Amino acid sequence: MSELDRYAVIGHPVAHSKSPFIHAAFARQTGQKLSYDAVEVLPELLADVLAQLHAEPYQGLNVTLPHKLAVAALCESVSERAKLAGAVNTLVRTASGWAGDNTDGVGFIRDLTVNLGVALAGKRVLLLGAGGAARGLIAPILAERPAELAVSNRNPWKPEELAEQFKALGPIVPRTHLSLKGDRYDLVINATSAGHAGTLPRLPGQIVAEGGVCYDLSYGTAAEPFCAWARAQGAVLSADGLGMLVEQAAAAFEIWRGVRPETAPVLAALRTPEPCGSGASHRHPHPRTTAQD
Numbered sequence: 001m002s003e004l005d006r007y008a009v010i011g012h013p014v015a016h017s018k019s020p021f022i023h024a025a026f027a028r029q030t031g032q033k034l035s036y037d038a039v040e041v042l043p044e045l046l047a048d049v050l051a052q053l054h055a056e057p058y059q060g061l062n063v064t065l066p067h068k069l070a071v072a073a074l075c076e077s078v079s080e081r082a083k084l085a086g087a088v089n090t091l092v093r094t095a096s097g098w099a100g101d102n103t104d105g106v107g108f109i110r111d112l113t114v115n116l117g118v119a120l121a122g123k124r125v126l127l128l129g130a131g132g133a134a135r136g137l138i139a140p141i142l143a144e145r146p147a148e149l150a151v152s153n154r155n156p157w158k159p160e161e162l163a164e165q166f167k168a169l170g171p172i173v174p175r176t177h178l179s180l181k182g183d184r185y186d187l188v189i190n191a192t193s194a195g196h197a198g199t200l201p202r203l204p205g206q207i208v209a210e211g212g213v214c215y216d217l218s219y220g221t222a223a224e225p226f227c228a229w230a231r232a233q234g235a236v237l238s239a240d241g242l243g244m245l246v247e248q249a250a251a252a253f254e255i256w257r258g259v260r261p262e263t264a265p266v267l268a269a270l271r272t273p274e275p276c277g278s279g280a281s282h283r284h285p286h287p288r289t290t291a292q293d
Ligand SMILES: NC(=O)c1ccc[n+]([C@@H]2O[C@H](COP(=O)([O-])OP(=O)(O)OC[C@H]3O[C@@H](n4cnc5c(N)ncnc54)[C@H](OP(=O)(O)O)[C@@H]3O)[C@@H](O)[C@H]2O)c1
Pocket: 104, 128, 129, 130, 131, 132, 133, 134, 153, 154, 155, 158, 191, 192, 193, 194, 195, 196, 197, 199, 200, 201, 202, 217, 218, 219, 222, 241, 242, 244, 245, 246, 248
């Protein structure tokens, strides 16, 4: 057995992942002796690689695209929050396999409420998108007791399904982008992948309430179209998803090591291009800007 406990992120592609940088920083900061790799895994090899990494032995894994859904079926057990999200992003080694968990939802809530100081209780919240990431946010958002959680998506059937699935947890309302016309929201969350194509969902104007906040789960250049839209809509704050990325990693680190790392210095280092060597494509020139600047 290696002297260092071993961890890794698995994905395809995975070379761009910031997780090795984040977890190495957490380990240094907390004095934990561990190694953290990025392992490229083709979808058709997922089951074999999971068995191999268990045998090596790895103590825990992070899971990124495209494996977040498929990996759940390969776990010995799956936490309640991962079942609700329908996706697994964290694996914990057990004697004979892997236990699946999902820290994306808690990572988002912590970034929004603790790092950015935005409370959700009593607020009108609009969630754009109905894919894996959006699904993972619904239960944690409803647990914060918003006045309403509207879910709107390009494919209008998906919000209907999500509203049906989550209606017991709070006031969730299915919407279409067009039907948002005339409504106002205190918080607009972009959980679509449109930014990766350099665009954003087609939305009516004036849906951000006075004093409203916008949050894009994407980061880097993918967050720029939505953040620009948010500024044009008069949002007082527009944030990208880099803080969520660091917070979900911190939650995974705490599950594995029983120690909560400080996230602020790691987020600050990621916002400076040099330390993570991420290059221009991940730079976000105005990660948190005031629309009224
Ligand atoms: N910061 C973090 O830690 C973190 C964690 C997880 C995910 N994310 C980000 O969250 C985003 C969503 O990820 P995901 O896993 O949910 O992806 P996904 O499952 O593939 O879902 C994509 C969603 O985006 C919508 N969409 C795609 N292109 C669009 C367009 N041009 N206009 C309007 N809607 C569009 C899709 O709508 P249809 O249903 O109509 O196709 C769907 O709702 C990605 O940008 C990802 O990088 C960030």
